[in-house]
Amino acid sequence: MQSESAAYVNTVYIIGIAGGTGSGKTTLARALADRLGEDCAVRLPHDAYYRDLGHLSSADRAQINFDHPDALETELLVTHLDALKEGRTVEISVYDFHTHTRQPGVSVRVAPRPVVIVEGILALWDDHLRARMDLKVFVDAAADIRFIRRMERDVQTRGRSLSSVTHQYLETARPMHEQFVEPSRGYADIVLSGEGDNRVAIALLAAHVEEMLAGGSATTEERG
Numbered sequence: 001m002q003s004e005s006a007a008y009v010n011t012v013y014i015i016g017i018a019g020g021t022g023s024g025k026t027t028l029a030r031a032l033a034d035r036l037g038e039d040c041a042v043r044l045p046h047d048a049y050y051r052d053l054g055h056l057s058s059a060d061r062a063q064i065n066f067d068h069p070d071a072l073e074t075e076l077l078v079t080h081l082d083a084l085k086e087g088r089t090v091e092i093s094v095y096d097f098h099t100h101t102r103q104p105g106v107s108v109r110v111a112p113r114p115v116v117i118v119e120g121i122l123a124l125w126d127d128h129l130r131a132r133m134d135l136k137v138f139v140d141a142a143a144d145i146r147f148i149r150r151m152e153r154d155v156q157t158r159g160r161s162l163s164s165v166t167h168q169y170l171e172t173a174r175p176m177h178e179q180f181v182e183p184s185r186g187y188a189d190i191v192l193s194g195e196g197d198n199r200v201a202i203a204l205l206a207a208h209v210e211e212m213l214a215g216g217s218a219t220t221e222e223r224g
Helices: 025-036 074-085 143-157 162-187 199-214
Strands: 013-019 041-045 090-096 101-110 115-119 135-140 190-193
Touching: 013 025, 013 162, 013 199, 025 041, 025 115, 025 135, 025 199, 041 074, 074 090, 074 115, 135 162, 135 199, 143 162
Parallel strands: 013 115, 013 135, 041 115, 135 190
Antiparallel strands: 090 101
16 A cells, blocks of 8 residues: 545545345446546445455365355455545455456555445445445345346356356355345445436435535444
């Protein structure tokens, strides 16, 4: 990590966006970040914090439950959020979903911004991560829509086969959704549908964030 101007200290507004796989949370996070502008907002995908499995064989990597909270190095994400809030830049590894490893020597430099958007299926599950959020959003969508979207994504962008995607969904994604993701909905301040046009919701969220920043408010009852 490198030191940066402390201009954003105590003014960083952290938004958590969670929801089931394929619910539309990434689309919402990107749209909100675009609406606020790159000088105001930065997005941190929870997926970037999958643990490096380079020490395991390919066969052992294939047995990992990537939909379980333990597959993610959430403690590192929490550390990065604290650093950004203190006005320091962080380096985020680039994760290779084909090999389940972090690309050696490759990282994305993220500088502090007034708004940090954290998104992922388990973004609202971990209490340490949740405690750092000023606004918690859950994106909901029907299970069949979520499965179709996940299948299209994994086949087109992650080089997966239809059979492997289906097997993983039935064996881990669906049960982990029921055990961890869906219960985290109860922590959300706002629940949005991920099935339709969310332009109005995005505009309202952006207006709320801008109002909070203008008032210098970046605290919640959970913030400790």
